[in-house]
Amino acid sequence: MSAVSTIARALPIPAGAGLARTLVERNARAFRHGWVTLVSGVFEPVFYLFSLGVGLGALIGDVDAGGGRMVEYAAYVAPAMMAAAAMNGAVFDSTFNLFFKLKYAKLYDSVLATPLGPRDVAVGEISWALLRGLLYSTTFLLVAAAAGVVHSWWALLALPAASLIGLAFAAVGMSVTTYLRSWQDFDYIQLALLPMFLFSATFYPLSTYDESVRWVVQATPLYHGVAMIRDLMLGDVAWGILAHVAYLVVMGVAGVLFAARRIERLLLR
Template sequence: MTVTSAPSRRRALPFPVGLGMARFVVARNATAFRRAWVLLLSGFVEPVFYLFSLGVGLGALIGRVTTDGGSVVGYAAFVAPALLAASAMNGAIFDATFNVFFKLRYQKLYDAMLATPVGPRDIAVGEITWSLLRGSLYSAMFLVVALVAGLVESWWAVLAVPAALLVGLAFGAVGMFTTTFMRSWQDFDYVTLAIQPMFLFSATFFPLSTYPDALEWLVRATPLYHGVALERALMLDEVGWGLLWHVLYLAVLGALGVVGTSRRIATLLLT
């Protein structure tokens, strides 16, 4: 009775105050990747390729770009903050979808966890924490590359990695919540269908002002746009009170994802 009652008590909590038992879920993931660190670090390579192929290569043809904040910068400096946000997104979303789906449907890892004092909320918080840590790791590595390349133009960039944590939280939480509804690997086509257009059109490679008015509102509604706008403002010294809106959007989206995921895991595994 003691083992089965612990998850029930934790499920009643509305939101985690701290990591608590979730730290064991994070520690388990860190241990699992100890011998596969190359796979862990590979996720930041794609944004670096985009940076040097498009930002530097194509940037030589485009020249300078006027941002939505009014700054005039080189195209590589314009693209770099967006790719940093995309690094956080990639690290979080793929860990919270593909890896979580395998653990949930095939490995049955969470069933084993629930036989311990770990509860549904702990699983949700632990997995989402790991996904945002992975995304922030990619972002930190990318920031170093951008700094070495001379693409960082403001001391506000020291907050770029904490901002990447918000991006990772939003995508990791929503990604894991979505994964709990998936039935087969074919469902991941929908993840690609959502992520790829978001990556290309969330003011990543072009200023928002270049989009038609009919599409601008749609771009503003995407979470990656808020991550891109936040990172770009920090790295290009366009900091203002308007950034709080982006922070609030990402934080609320992440909180809703955590709550929804914990409830879904409880529904799937405890009923």
């Protein structure tokens, strides 16, 4: 909680009452009624891990995880699934769910009649997305460890790393949502996510690409998320990992600042 209010205080938008946690509480209550949806989110990355990692992995054998280090395919693909799940979860929460609350349920109209301000809305919703993401990544990490594809205790740091990915994508997702007009626009979000999911050195190494297009892949945020978690899960940690962290931190902070401003403009007319 204190972390939440510290973040809240740092934001340059009208003071709320530091009650963002009550919005998190609201979301937790709402999800008690729809727990199937909440729980079902755990399974997607696990299904991918077993399908591609284990089923297809038998056909592939070992893969170069960077720097000539060969690992079995499941160990290569597992961190990517964890990073991609963090991205997908955060984007779903901050776009689809947020849009519904904003435009249809009019949730924030009633919230803003209370002492809560736009800042509490932004911080509360992002905190909720992160908590939910933490549930998913923890479960996934346990499954991956049980499947024997986690190679190092560094992997514990993959949990905060996944939260960082979630923060970066949730903040940007929230900003984008404030511009959306109708459900049809969600197809464009899909258009940005799917190629990232498939092409960010998730399923096969960067070296598969021709030199000339590698920089495109390396420019995407998911590439950095995947690379960061892969280093941690394989215990292959060097100073270079900080570059990935820095990329995502900048994206997250810029996104939160912008999203909060946009939400204020949208709600306080």
